[in-house]
Amino acid sequence: MRERKTISARRPAAAPGRKTTGRPKHDYSKELMELVVEAANSRVLPEFLRGFAERAAEMLDAEWAGVGEIVGSRVEIYSRTTDFPATEKEREWLAQGLRRRRPGLEVLPLMRTGQHIAFYPIYASDAELMGTLCMVRKAVGFSQAEEKLLAALASHAALSMEKVRRFSQLERSKKQWVEDIDAISDYIAVHDHAWKIVRTNRSLATELGIPPAALVGEPISSLRHIAETGSALPCPFCRDTREAREEYIATSAGRTFLVSTSRTRGVTEEESRTIHVLKDITDRREAERRYRELFDSIQEGLFFATPEGQFLDVNDALVRMLGYESAEELLRADVSAHLYPTQAAKARLVSAIAERGALRNYEETLRKKDGGLLHTMQNISAVRDALGHVVQIRGLMLDVTEQKMFQSQLQRERDFNQKILNTTQSMILVLDTAGLISYANRRCYEAGYRKDELIGHRLVEWVESSHQKDFDAALQTTAHGQQVDNLELRARRADGSLGHFSISLSPMRDEANQVNNVVVVMTDITDAALLQAKLAHAEKMATIGRLVSGVAHEVNNPLAAILGFTDLLLENPEMPIAAREDLQIILQETQRTKEIVQDLLSFARQRPTQKEPVNVNAVLRQTIKLRSYDFSSHGVEVSEDFEANLSPTLGDAQQLQQVFLNILNNAYDAIQESGNHGRIRIRTRRAEDDIEVAFMDNGTGVVDPERIFDPFFTTKQAGKGTGLGLSICYGIVRAHGGEILCWNNEGESGSTFVVRLPAATETALAAAVKEAGR
Amino acid sequence: MTATTMPRQATAILVIEDEPSVSAFVRAALERRGYKVVQASSGAAGLQQLEERTFAGVISDIRMPGSINGADVHEWIRKNRPQMASRIILISGDTANSETQKLLASSPTPCLEKPFRVQKLILMVEKTFGKP
Numbered sequence: 056m057r058e059r060k061t062i063s064a065r066r067p068a069a070a071p072g073r074k075t076t077g078r079p080k081h082d083y084s085k086e087l088m089e090l091v092v093e094a095a096n097s098r099v100l101p102e103f104l105r106g107f108a109e110r111a112a113e114m115l116d117a118e119w120a121g122v123g124e125i126v127g128s129r130v131e132i133y134s135r136t137t138d139f140p141a142t143e144k145e146r147e148w149l150a151q152g153l154r155r156r157r158p159g160l161e162v163l164p165l166m167r168t169g170q171h172i173a174f175y176p177i178y179a180s181d182a183e184l185m186g187t188l189c190m191v192r193k194a195v196g197f198s199q200a201e202e203k204l205l206a207a208l209a210s211h212a213a214l215s216m217e218k219v220r221r222f223s224q225l226e227r228s229k230k231q232w233v234e235d236i237d238a239i240s241d242y243i244a245v246h247d248h249a250w251k252i253v254r255t256n257r258s259l260a261t262e263l264g265i266p267p268a269a270l271v272g273e274p275i276s277s278l279r280h281i282a283e284t285g286s287a288l289p290c291p292f293c294r295d296t297r298e299a300r301e302e303y304i305a306t307s308a309g310r311t312f313l314v315s316t317s318r319t320r321g322v323t324e325e326e327s328r329t330i331h332v333l334k335d336i337t338d339r340r341e342a343e344r345r346y347r348e349l350f351d352s353i354q355e356g357l358f359f360a361t362p363e364g365q366f367l368d369v370n371d372a373l374v375r376m377l378g379y380e381s382a383e384e385l386l387r388a389d390v391s392a393h394l395y396p397t398q399a400a401k402a403r404l405v406s407a408i409a410e411r412g413a414l415r416n417y418e419e420t421l422r423k424k425d426g427g428l429l430h431t432m433q434n435i436s437a438v439r440d441a442l443g444h445v446v447q448i449r450g451l452m453l454d455v456t457e458q459k460m461f462q463s464q465l466q467r468e469r470d471f472n473q474k475i476l477n478t479t480q481s482m483i484l485v486l487d488t489a490g491l492i493s494y495a496n497r498r499c500y501e502a503g504y505r506k507d508e509l510i511g512h513r514l515v516e517w518v519e520s521s522h523q524k525d526f527d528a529a530l531q532t533t534a535h536g537q538q539v540d541n542l543e544l545r546a547r548r549a550d551g552s553l554g555h556f557s558i559s560l561s562p563m564r565d566e567a568n569q570v571n572n573v574v575v576v577m578t579d580i581t582d583a584a585l586l587q588a589k590l591a592h593a594e595k596m597a598t599i600g601r602l603v604s605g606v607a608h609e610v611n612n613p614l615a616a617i618l619g620f621t622d623l624l625l626e627n628p629e630m631p632i633a634a635r636e637d638l639q640i641i642l643q644e645t646q647r648t649k650e651i652v653q654d655l656l657s658f659a660r661q662r663p664t665q666k667e668p669v670n671v672n673a674v675l676r677q678t679i680k681l682r683s684y685d686f687s688s689h690g691v692e693v694s695e696d697f698e699a700n701l702s703p704t705l706g707d708a709q710q711l712q713q714v715f716l717n718i719l720n721n722a723y724d725a726i727q728e729s730g731n732h733g734r735i736r737i738r739t740r741r742a743e744d745d746i747e748v749a750f751m752d753n754g755t756g757v758v759d760p761e762r763i764f765d766p767f768f769t770t771k772q773a774g775k776g777t778g779l780g781l782s783i784c785y786g787i788v789r790a791h792g793g794e795i796l797c798w799n800n801e802g803e804s805g806s807t808f809v810v811r812l813p814a815a816t817e818t819a820l821a822a823a824v825k826e827a828g829r
Numbered sequence: 830m831t832a833t834t835m836p837r838q839a840t841a842i843l844v845i846e847d848e849p850s851v852s853a854f855v856r857a858a859l860e861r862r863g864y865k866v867v868q869a870s871s872g873a874a875g876l877q878q879l880e881e882r883t884f885a886g887v888i889s890d891i892r893m894p895g896s897i898n899g900a901d902v903h904e905w906i907r908k909n910r911p912q913m914a915s916r917i918i919l920i921s922g923d924t925a926n927s928e929t930q931k932l933l934a935s936s937p938t939p940c941l942e943k944p945f946r947v948q949k950l951i952l953m954v955e956k957t958f959g960k961p
Contacts (some may be wrong), residue, residue, distance in 0.1 A: 604923055608892065611849040611922035615944035619854030622947035624862070649944050656924060 083204055087211065094215035100124070101216055104133035108188075112209050115201055117190035118170065122177070122212060123153030123689075124186040130154050139191060141167075153187040160202050162195070171195055175205045177212045183603045187215050237267070241314075248277040248324050250289040259333075266429045281308040282333060284314065284740040290314060292295070292331040299310075307335075313571035318583055322382075356452035362437070362445040364391050364401055376431075378423040396422050404435075409445055412437045418455075432458035461549070465714055482577040485563070488534045488570060490515055490527070502579070503549025514575060519545040519553060526558070529694050533560040533573045553801065555581040589794070592761070596785060599766055600659035604739070605682040607659070614652065618645045654779040658786035666823055668703040669711060671738055671746050678715040679737070682723065691726055698740045702814040705823050706791045714784040714795075718750050718808045721781065725754025729804065745811040750796060753805035760806070788812070840961060841882075842954070845875035845889040846920065855888060860952065863961035868910040872897025873911070876905055879913075883940045885918040886958035891929050892930060893942075900932045907936075918957055919944075 093106060103121040112120035121134030130150045140146040146168075152163070152174055161174045170191050177186045188209055197205070204594045236243060237257035245254040252270045260267040262281070270277075275397035280292040282305040286294055292314050294301055301316040313334040321327045350357055356373030360366050366386050377394070379385040395401040400419065407414055413436040421429045475496040476483055484493035518526045522544035529539040535541040539560040548554045557580045563572035621642045624630060630638070679686075679693055686693055704711075719735070726733035736751045762768045764785040788795040793812040800807055815823070842864050845867070846852035849870070856866045858936050867884065869875035872893050879902075887906065891899035899919055907914045922943040933940050939953055 463898070604926065608923035611943040612851055615855050615922070616848070616850035618944040619851070619858065619947060623854065623857055626947065645944065679910075698915075 080268075083114065083207075086110065089210075090211050093659065094211060094218070100219040102131055103219070104212070105135050107208075107215070108133060109135045111188060112190055112207075114204060115190060115197075115461060116194070117192045120190040121186070122186055123150070124216065125154060125184060128310070130186075134565070149189070153248040154184075155187075160197060160205060162197065162731065165191060173197065173205075175209050175289065177209045177216065179213055179217055185213060188212060190208055192500075194556075211576055241335070242281065244275065244278060244292070244333075245269075245328055245330045247329075248327050250275050252277075253328060267653075270595070278290065281307070282310070282312045282314070288329075290329070292333070293329060296329070303824070304336075309337070310335060311337045311744070344656060350549060356431075356454070358450055358452065359449050360450070362393075362405065362448060364448075366390065367447070373452060376423075376452065377421065378425050378427070384424075384639060393424075394421050395701055396420060396428070404710055408437050412439070413443075417829075429454060430456040442778060477737065480578070482579075484509070484514060484575045484577070486573045486575060488516055488573065489513075490530050492574075493572070499555050505549075515649055517546045519547070522546070529560055533562050534571050536562050538562065543580070543584075546577070554579045555584040588761075592764075593789075594762065596789070599782075600786070602768060604659045607656050610652050614645060614648055616701045617641065618649070621645060624787060649780070655766065657781040658779060665707040666705045667708070668820055668823055669706050669708045669814065670701070670703050670813050671711070671748060672697045672701055674708050674711050675715055675737060675739065675748065678712050678719060682719055685723065686735075689723075689727070689733065690756055691723060691735060693735045693737065696738040699740055701746060703739060704746050704791070704793075705811065705815045705818065705819055706813040707787075710787045711791070714787050714810060715748070717784045718810070721808075722750055722752035722754060725756065726752055727754075727804065729753070729755040733806065742811065744814055748810045748812075749807045751800065751805065752807075753800075753803065756799040756804060757797055757806045760799060763793065763797050782815075784810075821822075838893050840885050842958060843867050843868050843875060843878055843884040843887045843889075844867060845869045845872060845887065845899070846892070847871055847890060847893045847895075851890070851920075855950065858950055862951055864954070865961075866887065871895045872899065875902055879910065881907065884913070884916075885912075886918065886954070887913065888918045888920060888954070891919055891921045891932065892923060892926070903936070903938060905930065916958055918953055 058321070070739050090110060090635045094103065098337060103532075105126065106120050108120040110587055111117070117799050118137045119134065119136055121132050121139075123413070124133065126149060132146075132149070132153070140149045151171075155174075157174060157176050159175070163172050163173045163174070164170075165378050168191075170193055171190050172189060175188045176184055177188060179185045188205065192343050200770065239256060240258050242262065243254075243256040243443055244250050244252060244259060244260040252273050252275055255267050255270045257267055259278075259281075261272070275290045275292075282291065284291050284294070284303070284305040288294075288296070293316065294303065294319070298316075300313070303314055305312045305314050313336045315334070316329045317332075319328045319330070327587070329401050346395065350370045353370065354372050356376045357370040357371055358366055359368040369382050374380075374382050374385050377385060384390075391401065395404075404414075404417070404419060407417070413434075415434055417433045419433060421431055421433050423429050431449050432453045432455045434720050436446040438447040438449065440446045464568070479496070479498060482502060483496040484492050484497045484499065486492055490513045492509050492512055495504065499509060500506065515523050515526050515530070519796075522822055525542065525544055529542050539558075542558045542560070544556060544558065546556050548627045555580045559576045561574045561576075562570040563574050565571045621638055625638050625642070675695075675697070678696070683693075723733075726735070729751050734753045736749075738749045738751070740747050757763050761767075764781050766782040768782075785795055788810055793810060795811075796809045798807055799805070830929060840861060844852055844855050844859075844866055846855065846868070847870055850869055855916070856868060859866050864885075867878055869878050869890075872889075874896055875887070875889060877896060885913060889899045889902045889903070893899060899921075901915055903919065917938050919931075919938055919940040921932070921940055923929060923940055924933075924940075932938075939957060941950060941953060
């Protein structure tokens with residue numbers, strides 16, 4: 056690099072000459088006009104800026120001029136001459152100066168040469184600093200005119216730089232756009248009005264196996280093999296050239312395209328362009344076709360509907376199900392009002408979907424076109440938008456009318472059977488062939504049995520031990536297929552008491568006609584059996600009573616004669632002693648016969664002789680006192696369990712005492728016979744309308760409780776009793792309107808006698824008191 | 830009927846009893862104590878006697894065969910011979926009979942229950958009809 060004192064540009068030789076001629080040095084406006092033309096024609100910025108710097112140096116008599124263009128953080132310096140800046144340090148200093156924003160002209164001394172350097176900023180229209188014009192000159196100051204010229208030059212530079220920048224941006228974006236179009240996988244073809252291809256994208260060229268440029272100028276009809284559209288026009292993808300936009304499906308050789316067409320109208324017909332975009336939707340179409348086929352051929356009804364329940368699309372099955380001619384008919388707006396028998400049902404469905412989003416096995420009754428009802432089962436799901444609002448509902452519908460009818464018929468039958476089972480007064484149980492209970496109807500539970508003591512247990516456990524063999528035999532018979540009717544046996548009730556039951560067993564058969572279960576119908580006939588027994592007994596006793604009455608009368612006549620004549624004979628003083636003794640025996644035996652007959656008559660007597668209020672507890676205490684000596688001396692323990700404030704009964708206290716005494720005597724005799732440590736428990740209590748007196752002893756018990764009250768029925772040794780004692784008791788109690796019962800104690804020795812007497816009502820008491828006071 | 834025969838005849842007792850042995854015993858017992866006895870073997874025969882003459886008293890069985898029984902005799906006397914109503918003794922072999930009980934309960938007429946002792950008969954006769 057050679058040393059120079061000053062920066063002296065290789066300036067045209069004419070320049071110093073101009074100074075000397077005295078002519079105006081420059082015609083600034085003309086030169087500026089030339090600059091504008093240069094700027095308009097320039098496409099390449101560096102070349103223009105170099106020329107511009109040179110012209111500026113000339114115009115302002117500078118030794119050197121350059122334009123610094125700011126590109127990002129760099130500064131590009133354009134100048135025709137290269138002697139400035141001379142060093143790297145100088146370049147760095149210059150670059151900093153060029154990058155600095157300044158409002159206008161700035162002149163700085165250039166130390167090395169003693170020259171000056173002037174900077175003038177070049178601002179873009181948006182006030183961006185695009186660059187700085189700078190020049191090196193001897194002259195220190197810039198005249199006002201020179202400064203104006205600098206400003207004009209700077210604005211020219213700005214215009215040109217902006218224009219060139221814009222132009223290069225356009226070039227870049229155009230290139231980018233082509234790349235973008237080429238990146239699209241859809242086929243794009245553009246043709247002009249003459250049906251010649253103007254452009255294609257890379258995808259289409261690749262498909263055809265040629266470079267994109269090779270297609271330009273070819274007729275568009277050459278693309279006909281890509282997709283056959285059936286168009287008669289020279290372009291296979293155009294249908295109606297008057298339309299600005301077209302969209303349709305085109306297929307060919309197993310491929311399906313969505314063809315979207317746009318037309319741009321140029322100023323002239325030559326400039327009009329038609330752009331076809333072919334989207335390969337083969338896969339989508341196939342999926343759609345399969346879906347549609349399924350949608351149409353499936354036997355279940357399918358539908359799409361608005362959130363309000365209005366159908367949007369339905370399949371054939373649904374149309375058939377609802378009895379419509381076609382889907383179109385079903386999709387009509389007024390159908391949903393007909394479809395739901397009640398608007399409430401529809402509202403319920405709509406709100407259920409909105410709330411839960413999906414409904415599983417939702418049962419709904421719909422109305423068919425002909426008005427008939429259709430029972431459906433639906434699975435519905437809601438489609439929601441981004442805000443969570445239901446925008447569509449989709450569902451599957453099954454016709455369950457037949458099942459529903461069958462089900463309801465089944466239900467009706469089941470209800471009916473259940474009702475029969477539940478309302479019958481008999482206990483009905485189902486046993487397996489081993490006798491285990493598998494079912495018990497409601498009556499069983501009403502009778503007090505608990506489920507856990509029935510189900511899974513053997514029914515025979517409830518049967519009294521002496522009858523269990525009979526029951527098992529009946530069960531066996533039934534298990535072999537034979538019915539057993541009215542088996543009467545005793546069984547335990549829920550409260551532990553024994554009841555009299557009538558039991559019928561029927562075999563129940565499975566499909567193979569094998570007996571697999573036994574139906575047991577049990578009826579508690581205790582009351583009926585008791586009543587029957589009581590009636591029979593009462594009738595028997597009445598018959599005996601009539602017989603006894605007749606016999607007594609007939610016996611009394613001869614007896615009266617025997618007794619009378621015996622008395623008359625004994626009155627005769629001439630009667631010898633031996634005969635008198637014999638007559639005494641006749642008299643004695645006649646008396647005994649008389650007593651027997653009188654006892655018989657007491658039994659047969661219909662009414663008590665007296666009717667007055669009787670305190671049963673008091674009569675009992677008196678009676679016990681009569682025998683207390685005997686009881687205590689023989690170790691017989693008597694316990695009294697008397698109900699306080701027991702109502703009185705109306706009757707004859709003497710006769711009732713006779714009854715109680717008879718029963719006590721009987722108990723005492725039974726205890727003596729058994730040799731047990733005797734115990735007699737006497738209990739009185741109010742039992743509904745009766746006063747009940749129970750005598751429980753632990754003696755030998757009664758041989759035949761059924762016959763104990765029959766006259767002359769006795770188990771005692773001959774001479775110990777006439778066998779009429781309890782018959783008389785029976786007669787007396789009956790005459791009092793009561794009853795007397797006897798049974799052997801369950802599970803322990805001894806027997807129980809119960810006397811029930813009607814409790815006197817208030818009115819009966821008042822009447823009796825009045826009667827007595829008369 | 831004349832006034833002169835009345836006192837003599839009035840001493841007789843009418844015994845209405847269908848059972849001959851009982852009737853015989855009653856007659857024997859009464860006659861031994863000095864009573865005069867007229868016997869009737871049925872209710873109808875008894876009423877016939879009662880219409881014909883007067884008696885010191887009437888002893889009648891209650892239950893007798895035929896259309897008229899002791900209760901009917903008792904009823905006839907009460908209506909037709911009211912002065913005799915307190916001079917009746919009834920005899921019954923069957924006090925358990927409800928009709929008998931009804932009859933005895935409705936009137937103060939004494940009743941002898943068969944079989945009865947001679948002493949009891951005499952006591953009741955003396956008390957009801959007086960001594961012969």
